[in-house]
Amino acid sequence: MAPASVRPASVSRILAFSCVDGPGSRLVIFFQGCNMDCPGCHNPQTIGQCNQCGDCVTHCPNGALSLEHGLGQRKRRRCDRRLCQGCDLCLPHCPRSANPNAQSFEVSELVERIALHAPLLDGVTFSGGEATLQRQFLARMCQELDRDPRTAQLGRLIDSNGLLAAGHWPTLLERVDGVMLDIKALDGSIHRRLTGRSNAMVLESARLLARAGKLIELRWLVVEGVNDGDAEVEALVRLWHSLPSPPPLRLNRFRHHGVSARGRALGETGPSTMEALHHRLALAGVSLLPLVTL
Ligand code: SF4
Ligand code: SF4
Ligand code: SF4
Structure with a gap:
């Protein structure tokens, strides 16, 4: 029986080659639409969905x-x-933080696009926006990537904000190698300030993914004066040590490049703050990826 069709995906951008979105050389698909609304988002045009207003x-x-x-x-x-x-x-x-040049793709069209670049790739990263919002499409595309001999050998990773109910993860985890997860803040009110959403589901996702052996990287976007206080750092250390086989933590420095006017109201994080935080977390036994302060 032919599988049921899935709706086309809305894709903000495809990056044919990246070496910073997971290990090795990777093609990155930035899905359009996000369920958070972070003032500090470096790709604010991926947050919204087009309502066809025509303003652009x-x-x-x-x-x-x-x-x-x-x-x-x-x-x-x-x-x-x-x-x-x-x-x-x-x-x-765009008044809705959508991308006027976002494109709609059928599963077969994206598989063809990936196959075109496959000889030069180690894998594919599904990013956004929030890729898991288009999870039916994602799951079907992974099945088709498996079936196609040109793409079956490629690794598959999801870059996620973790705002996904526990019941939705298993179908995706069967089809990908792992997840790189953003943790924006441990304190609930700081998380709301930075994302507009509660962090309860995100923390549940971190634990679920770690138990499943699929959490391959944690990311922490450091916003100086907001989520770098003692209580936050101590809570982050506790979370990291509580995870089974905790993955390495990547510290990212908040910069103004690419952010909206709302984001520029937050101060940029200084290199010395990043170095001090990196040192402090290392002393607390957290395994860290090399610090890039540019
Ligand atoms: S979760 Fe990521 S993509 Fe979504 S608004 Fe926040 S920074 Fe942007
Ligand atoms: S400005 Fe353009 S991209 Fe934004 S919602 Fe209107 S039509 Fe869509
Ligand atoms: S060429 Fe036009 S549609 Fe394309 S990115 Fe530039 S302004 Fe947007």
Whole structure:
């Protein structure tokens, strides 16, 4: 029996080669849409979903964007890939933090795109936005990647904010090698300030993934003066030691590059703060990835 069809995925961007989104050389798919709303997001155009308002159309200097009649006379935003130069000048003009040049992909189209680059890749990373929001598509695509001899050997990782109910993880975990998980804050109110959401589900995800042997990296975006206080650091150390086979922790420095005006209201984190935090966590027995303070 043919498998049931899944809805196409909304994809913000595809990076054909990256060496910082997991081990080795990787193709990265940035899915469109996120269930958090972080002021400090470095890809704020991946947060929202397009509502076809058309506000972006006149801001494309290359005439790539248009609002056209779709099915049922409802107008739809369209991006002509032949004209789009990838200049990103349209991004700040979307009132919904969506990406005017996001594209819709069927499973077979994305598998073909991955297969094209497969000879040069160690794996694929599913990022976002929040990739797990499009989990039915993701699960089906992983099945098809397994079936295709051109892509079956590629590793598969999810880059996630962890805001996914426990019951949804097993189907995904059967099909990927592991998850790189962002922890934004341990204190609930600090987490809400940094993401707009509670962290209860995120912490549950961290424990679930570690128990399943699928948590391969933890990330901590350090926002100076917000989540680098003593109580936060001590709670992070406790969490890390409580996990079975805890993965290495990557400290990321909050910078203003790419963030929205809301994010620029938060102060940038200084290199000396990062070094002090790295040293303190190492002394507390936490296994850390090398610090990059650029
Ligand atoms: S979870 Fe990640 S992608 Fe989503 S808003 Fe926060 S920083 Fe951006
Ligand atoms: S990224 Fe593409 S759609 Fe957006 S302004 Fe540039 S050319 Fe136009
Ligand atoms: S991308 Fe944003 S501005 Fe453009 S049509 Fe969609 S919601 Fe409107």
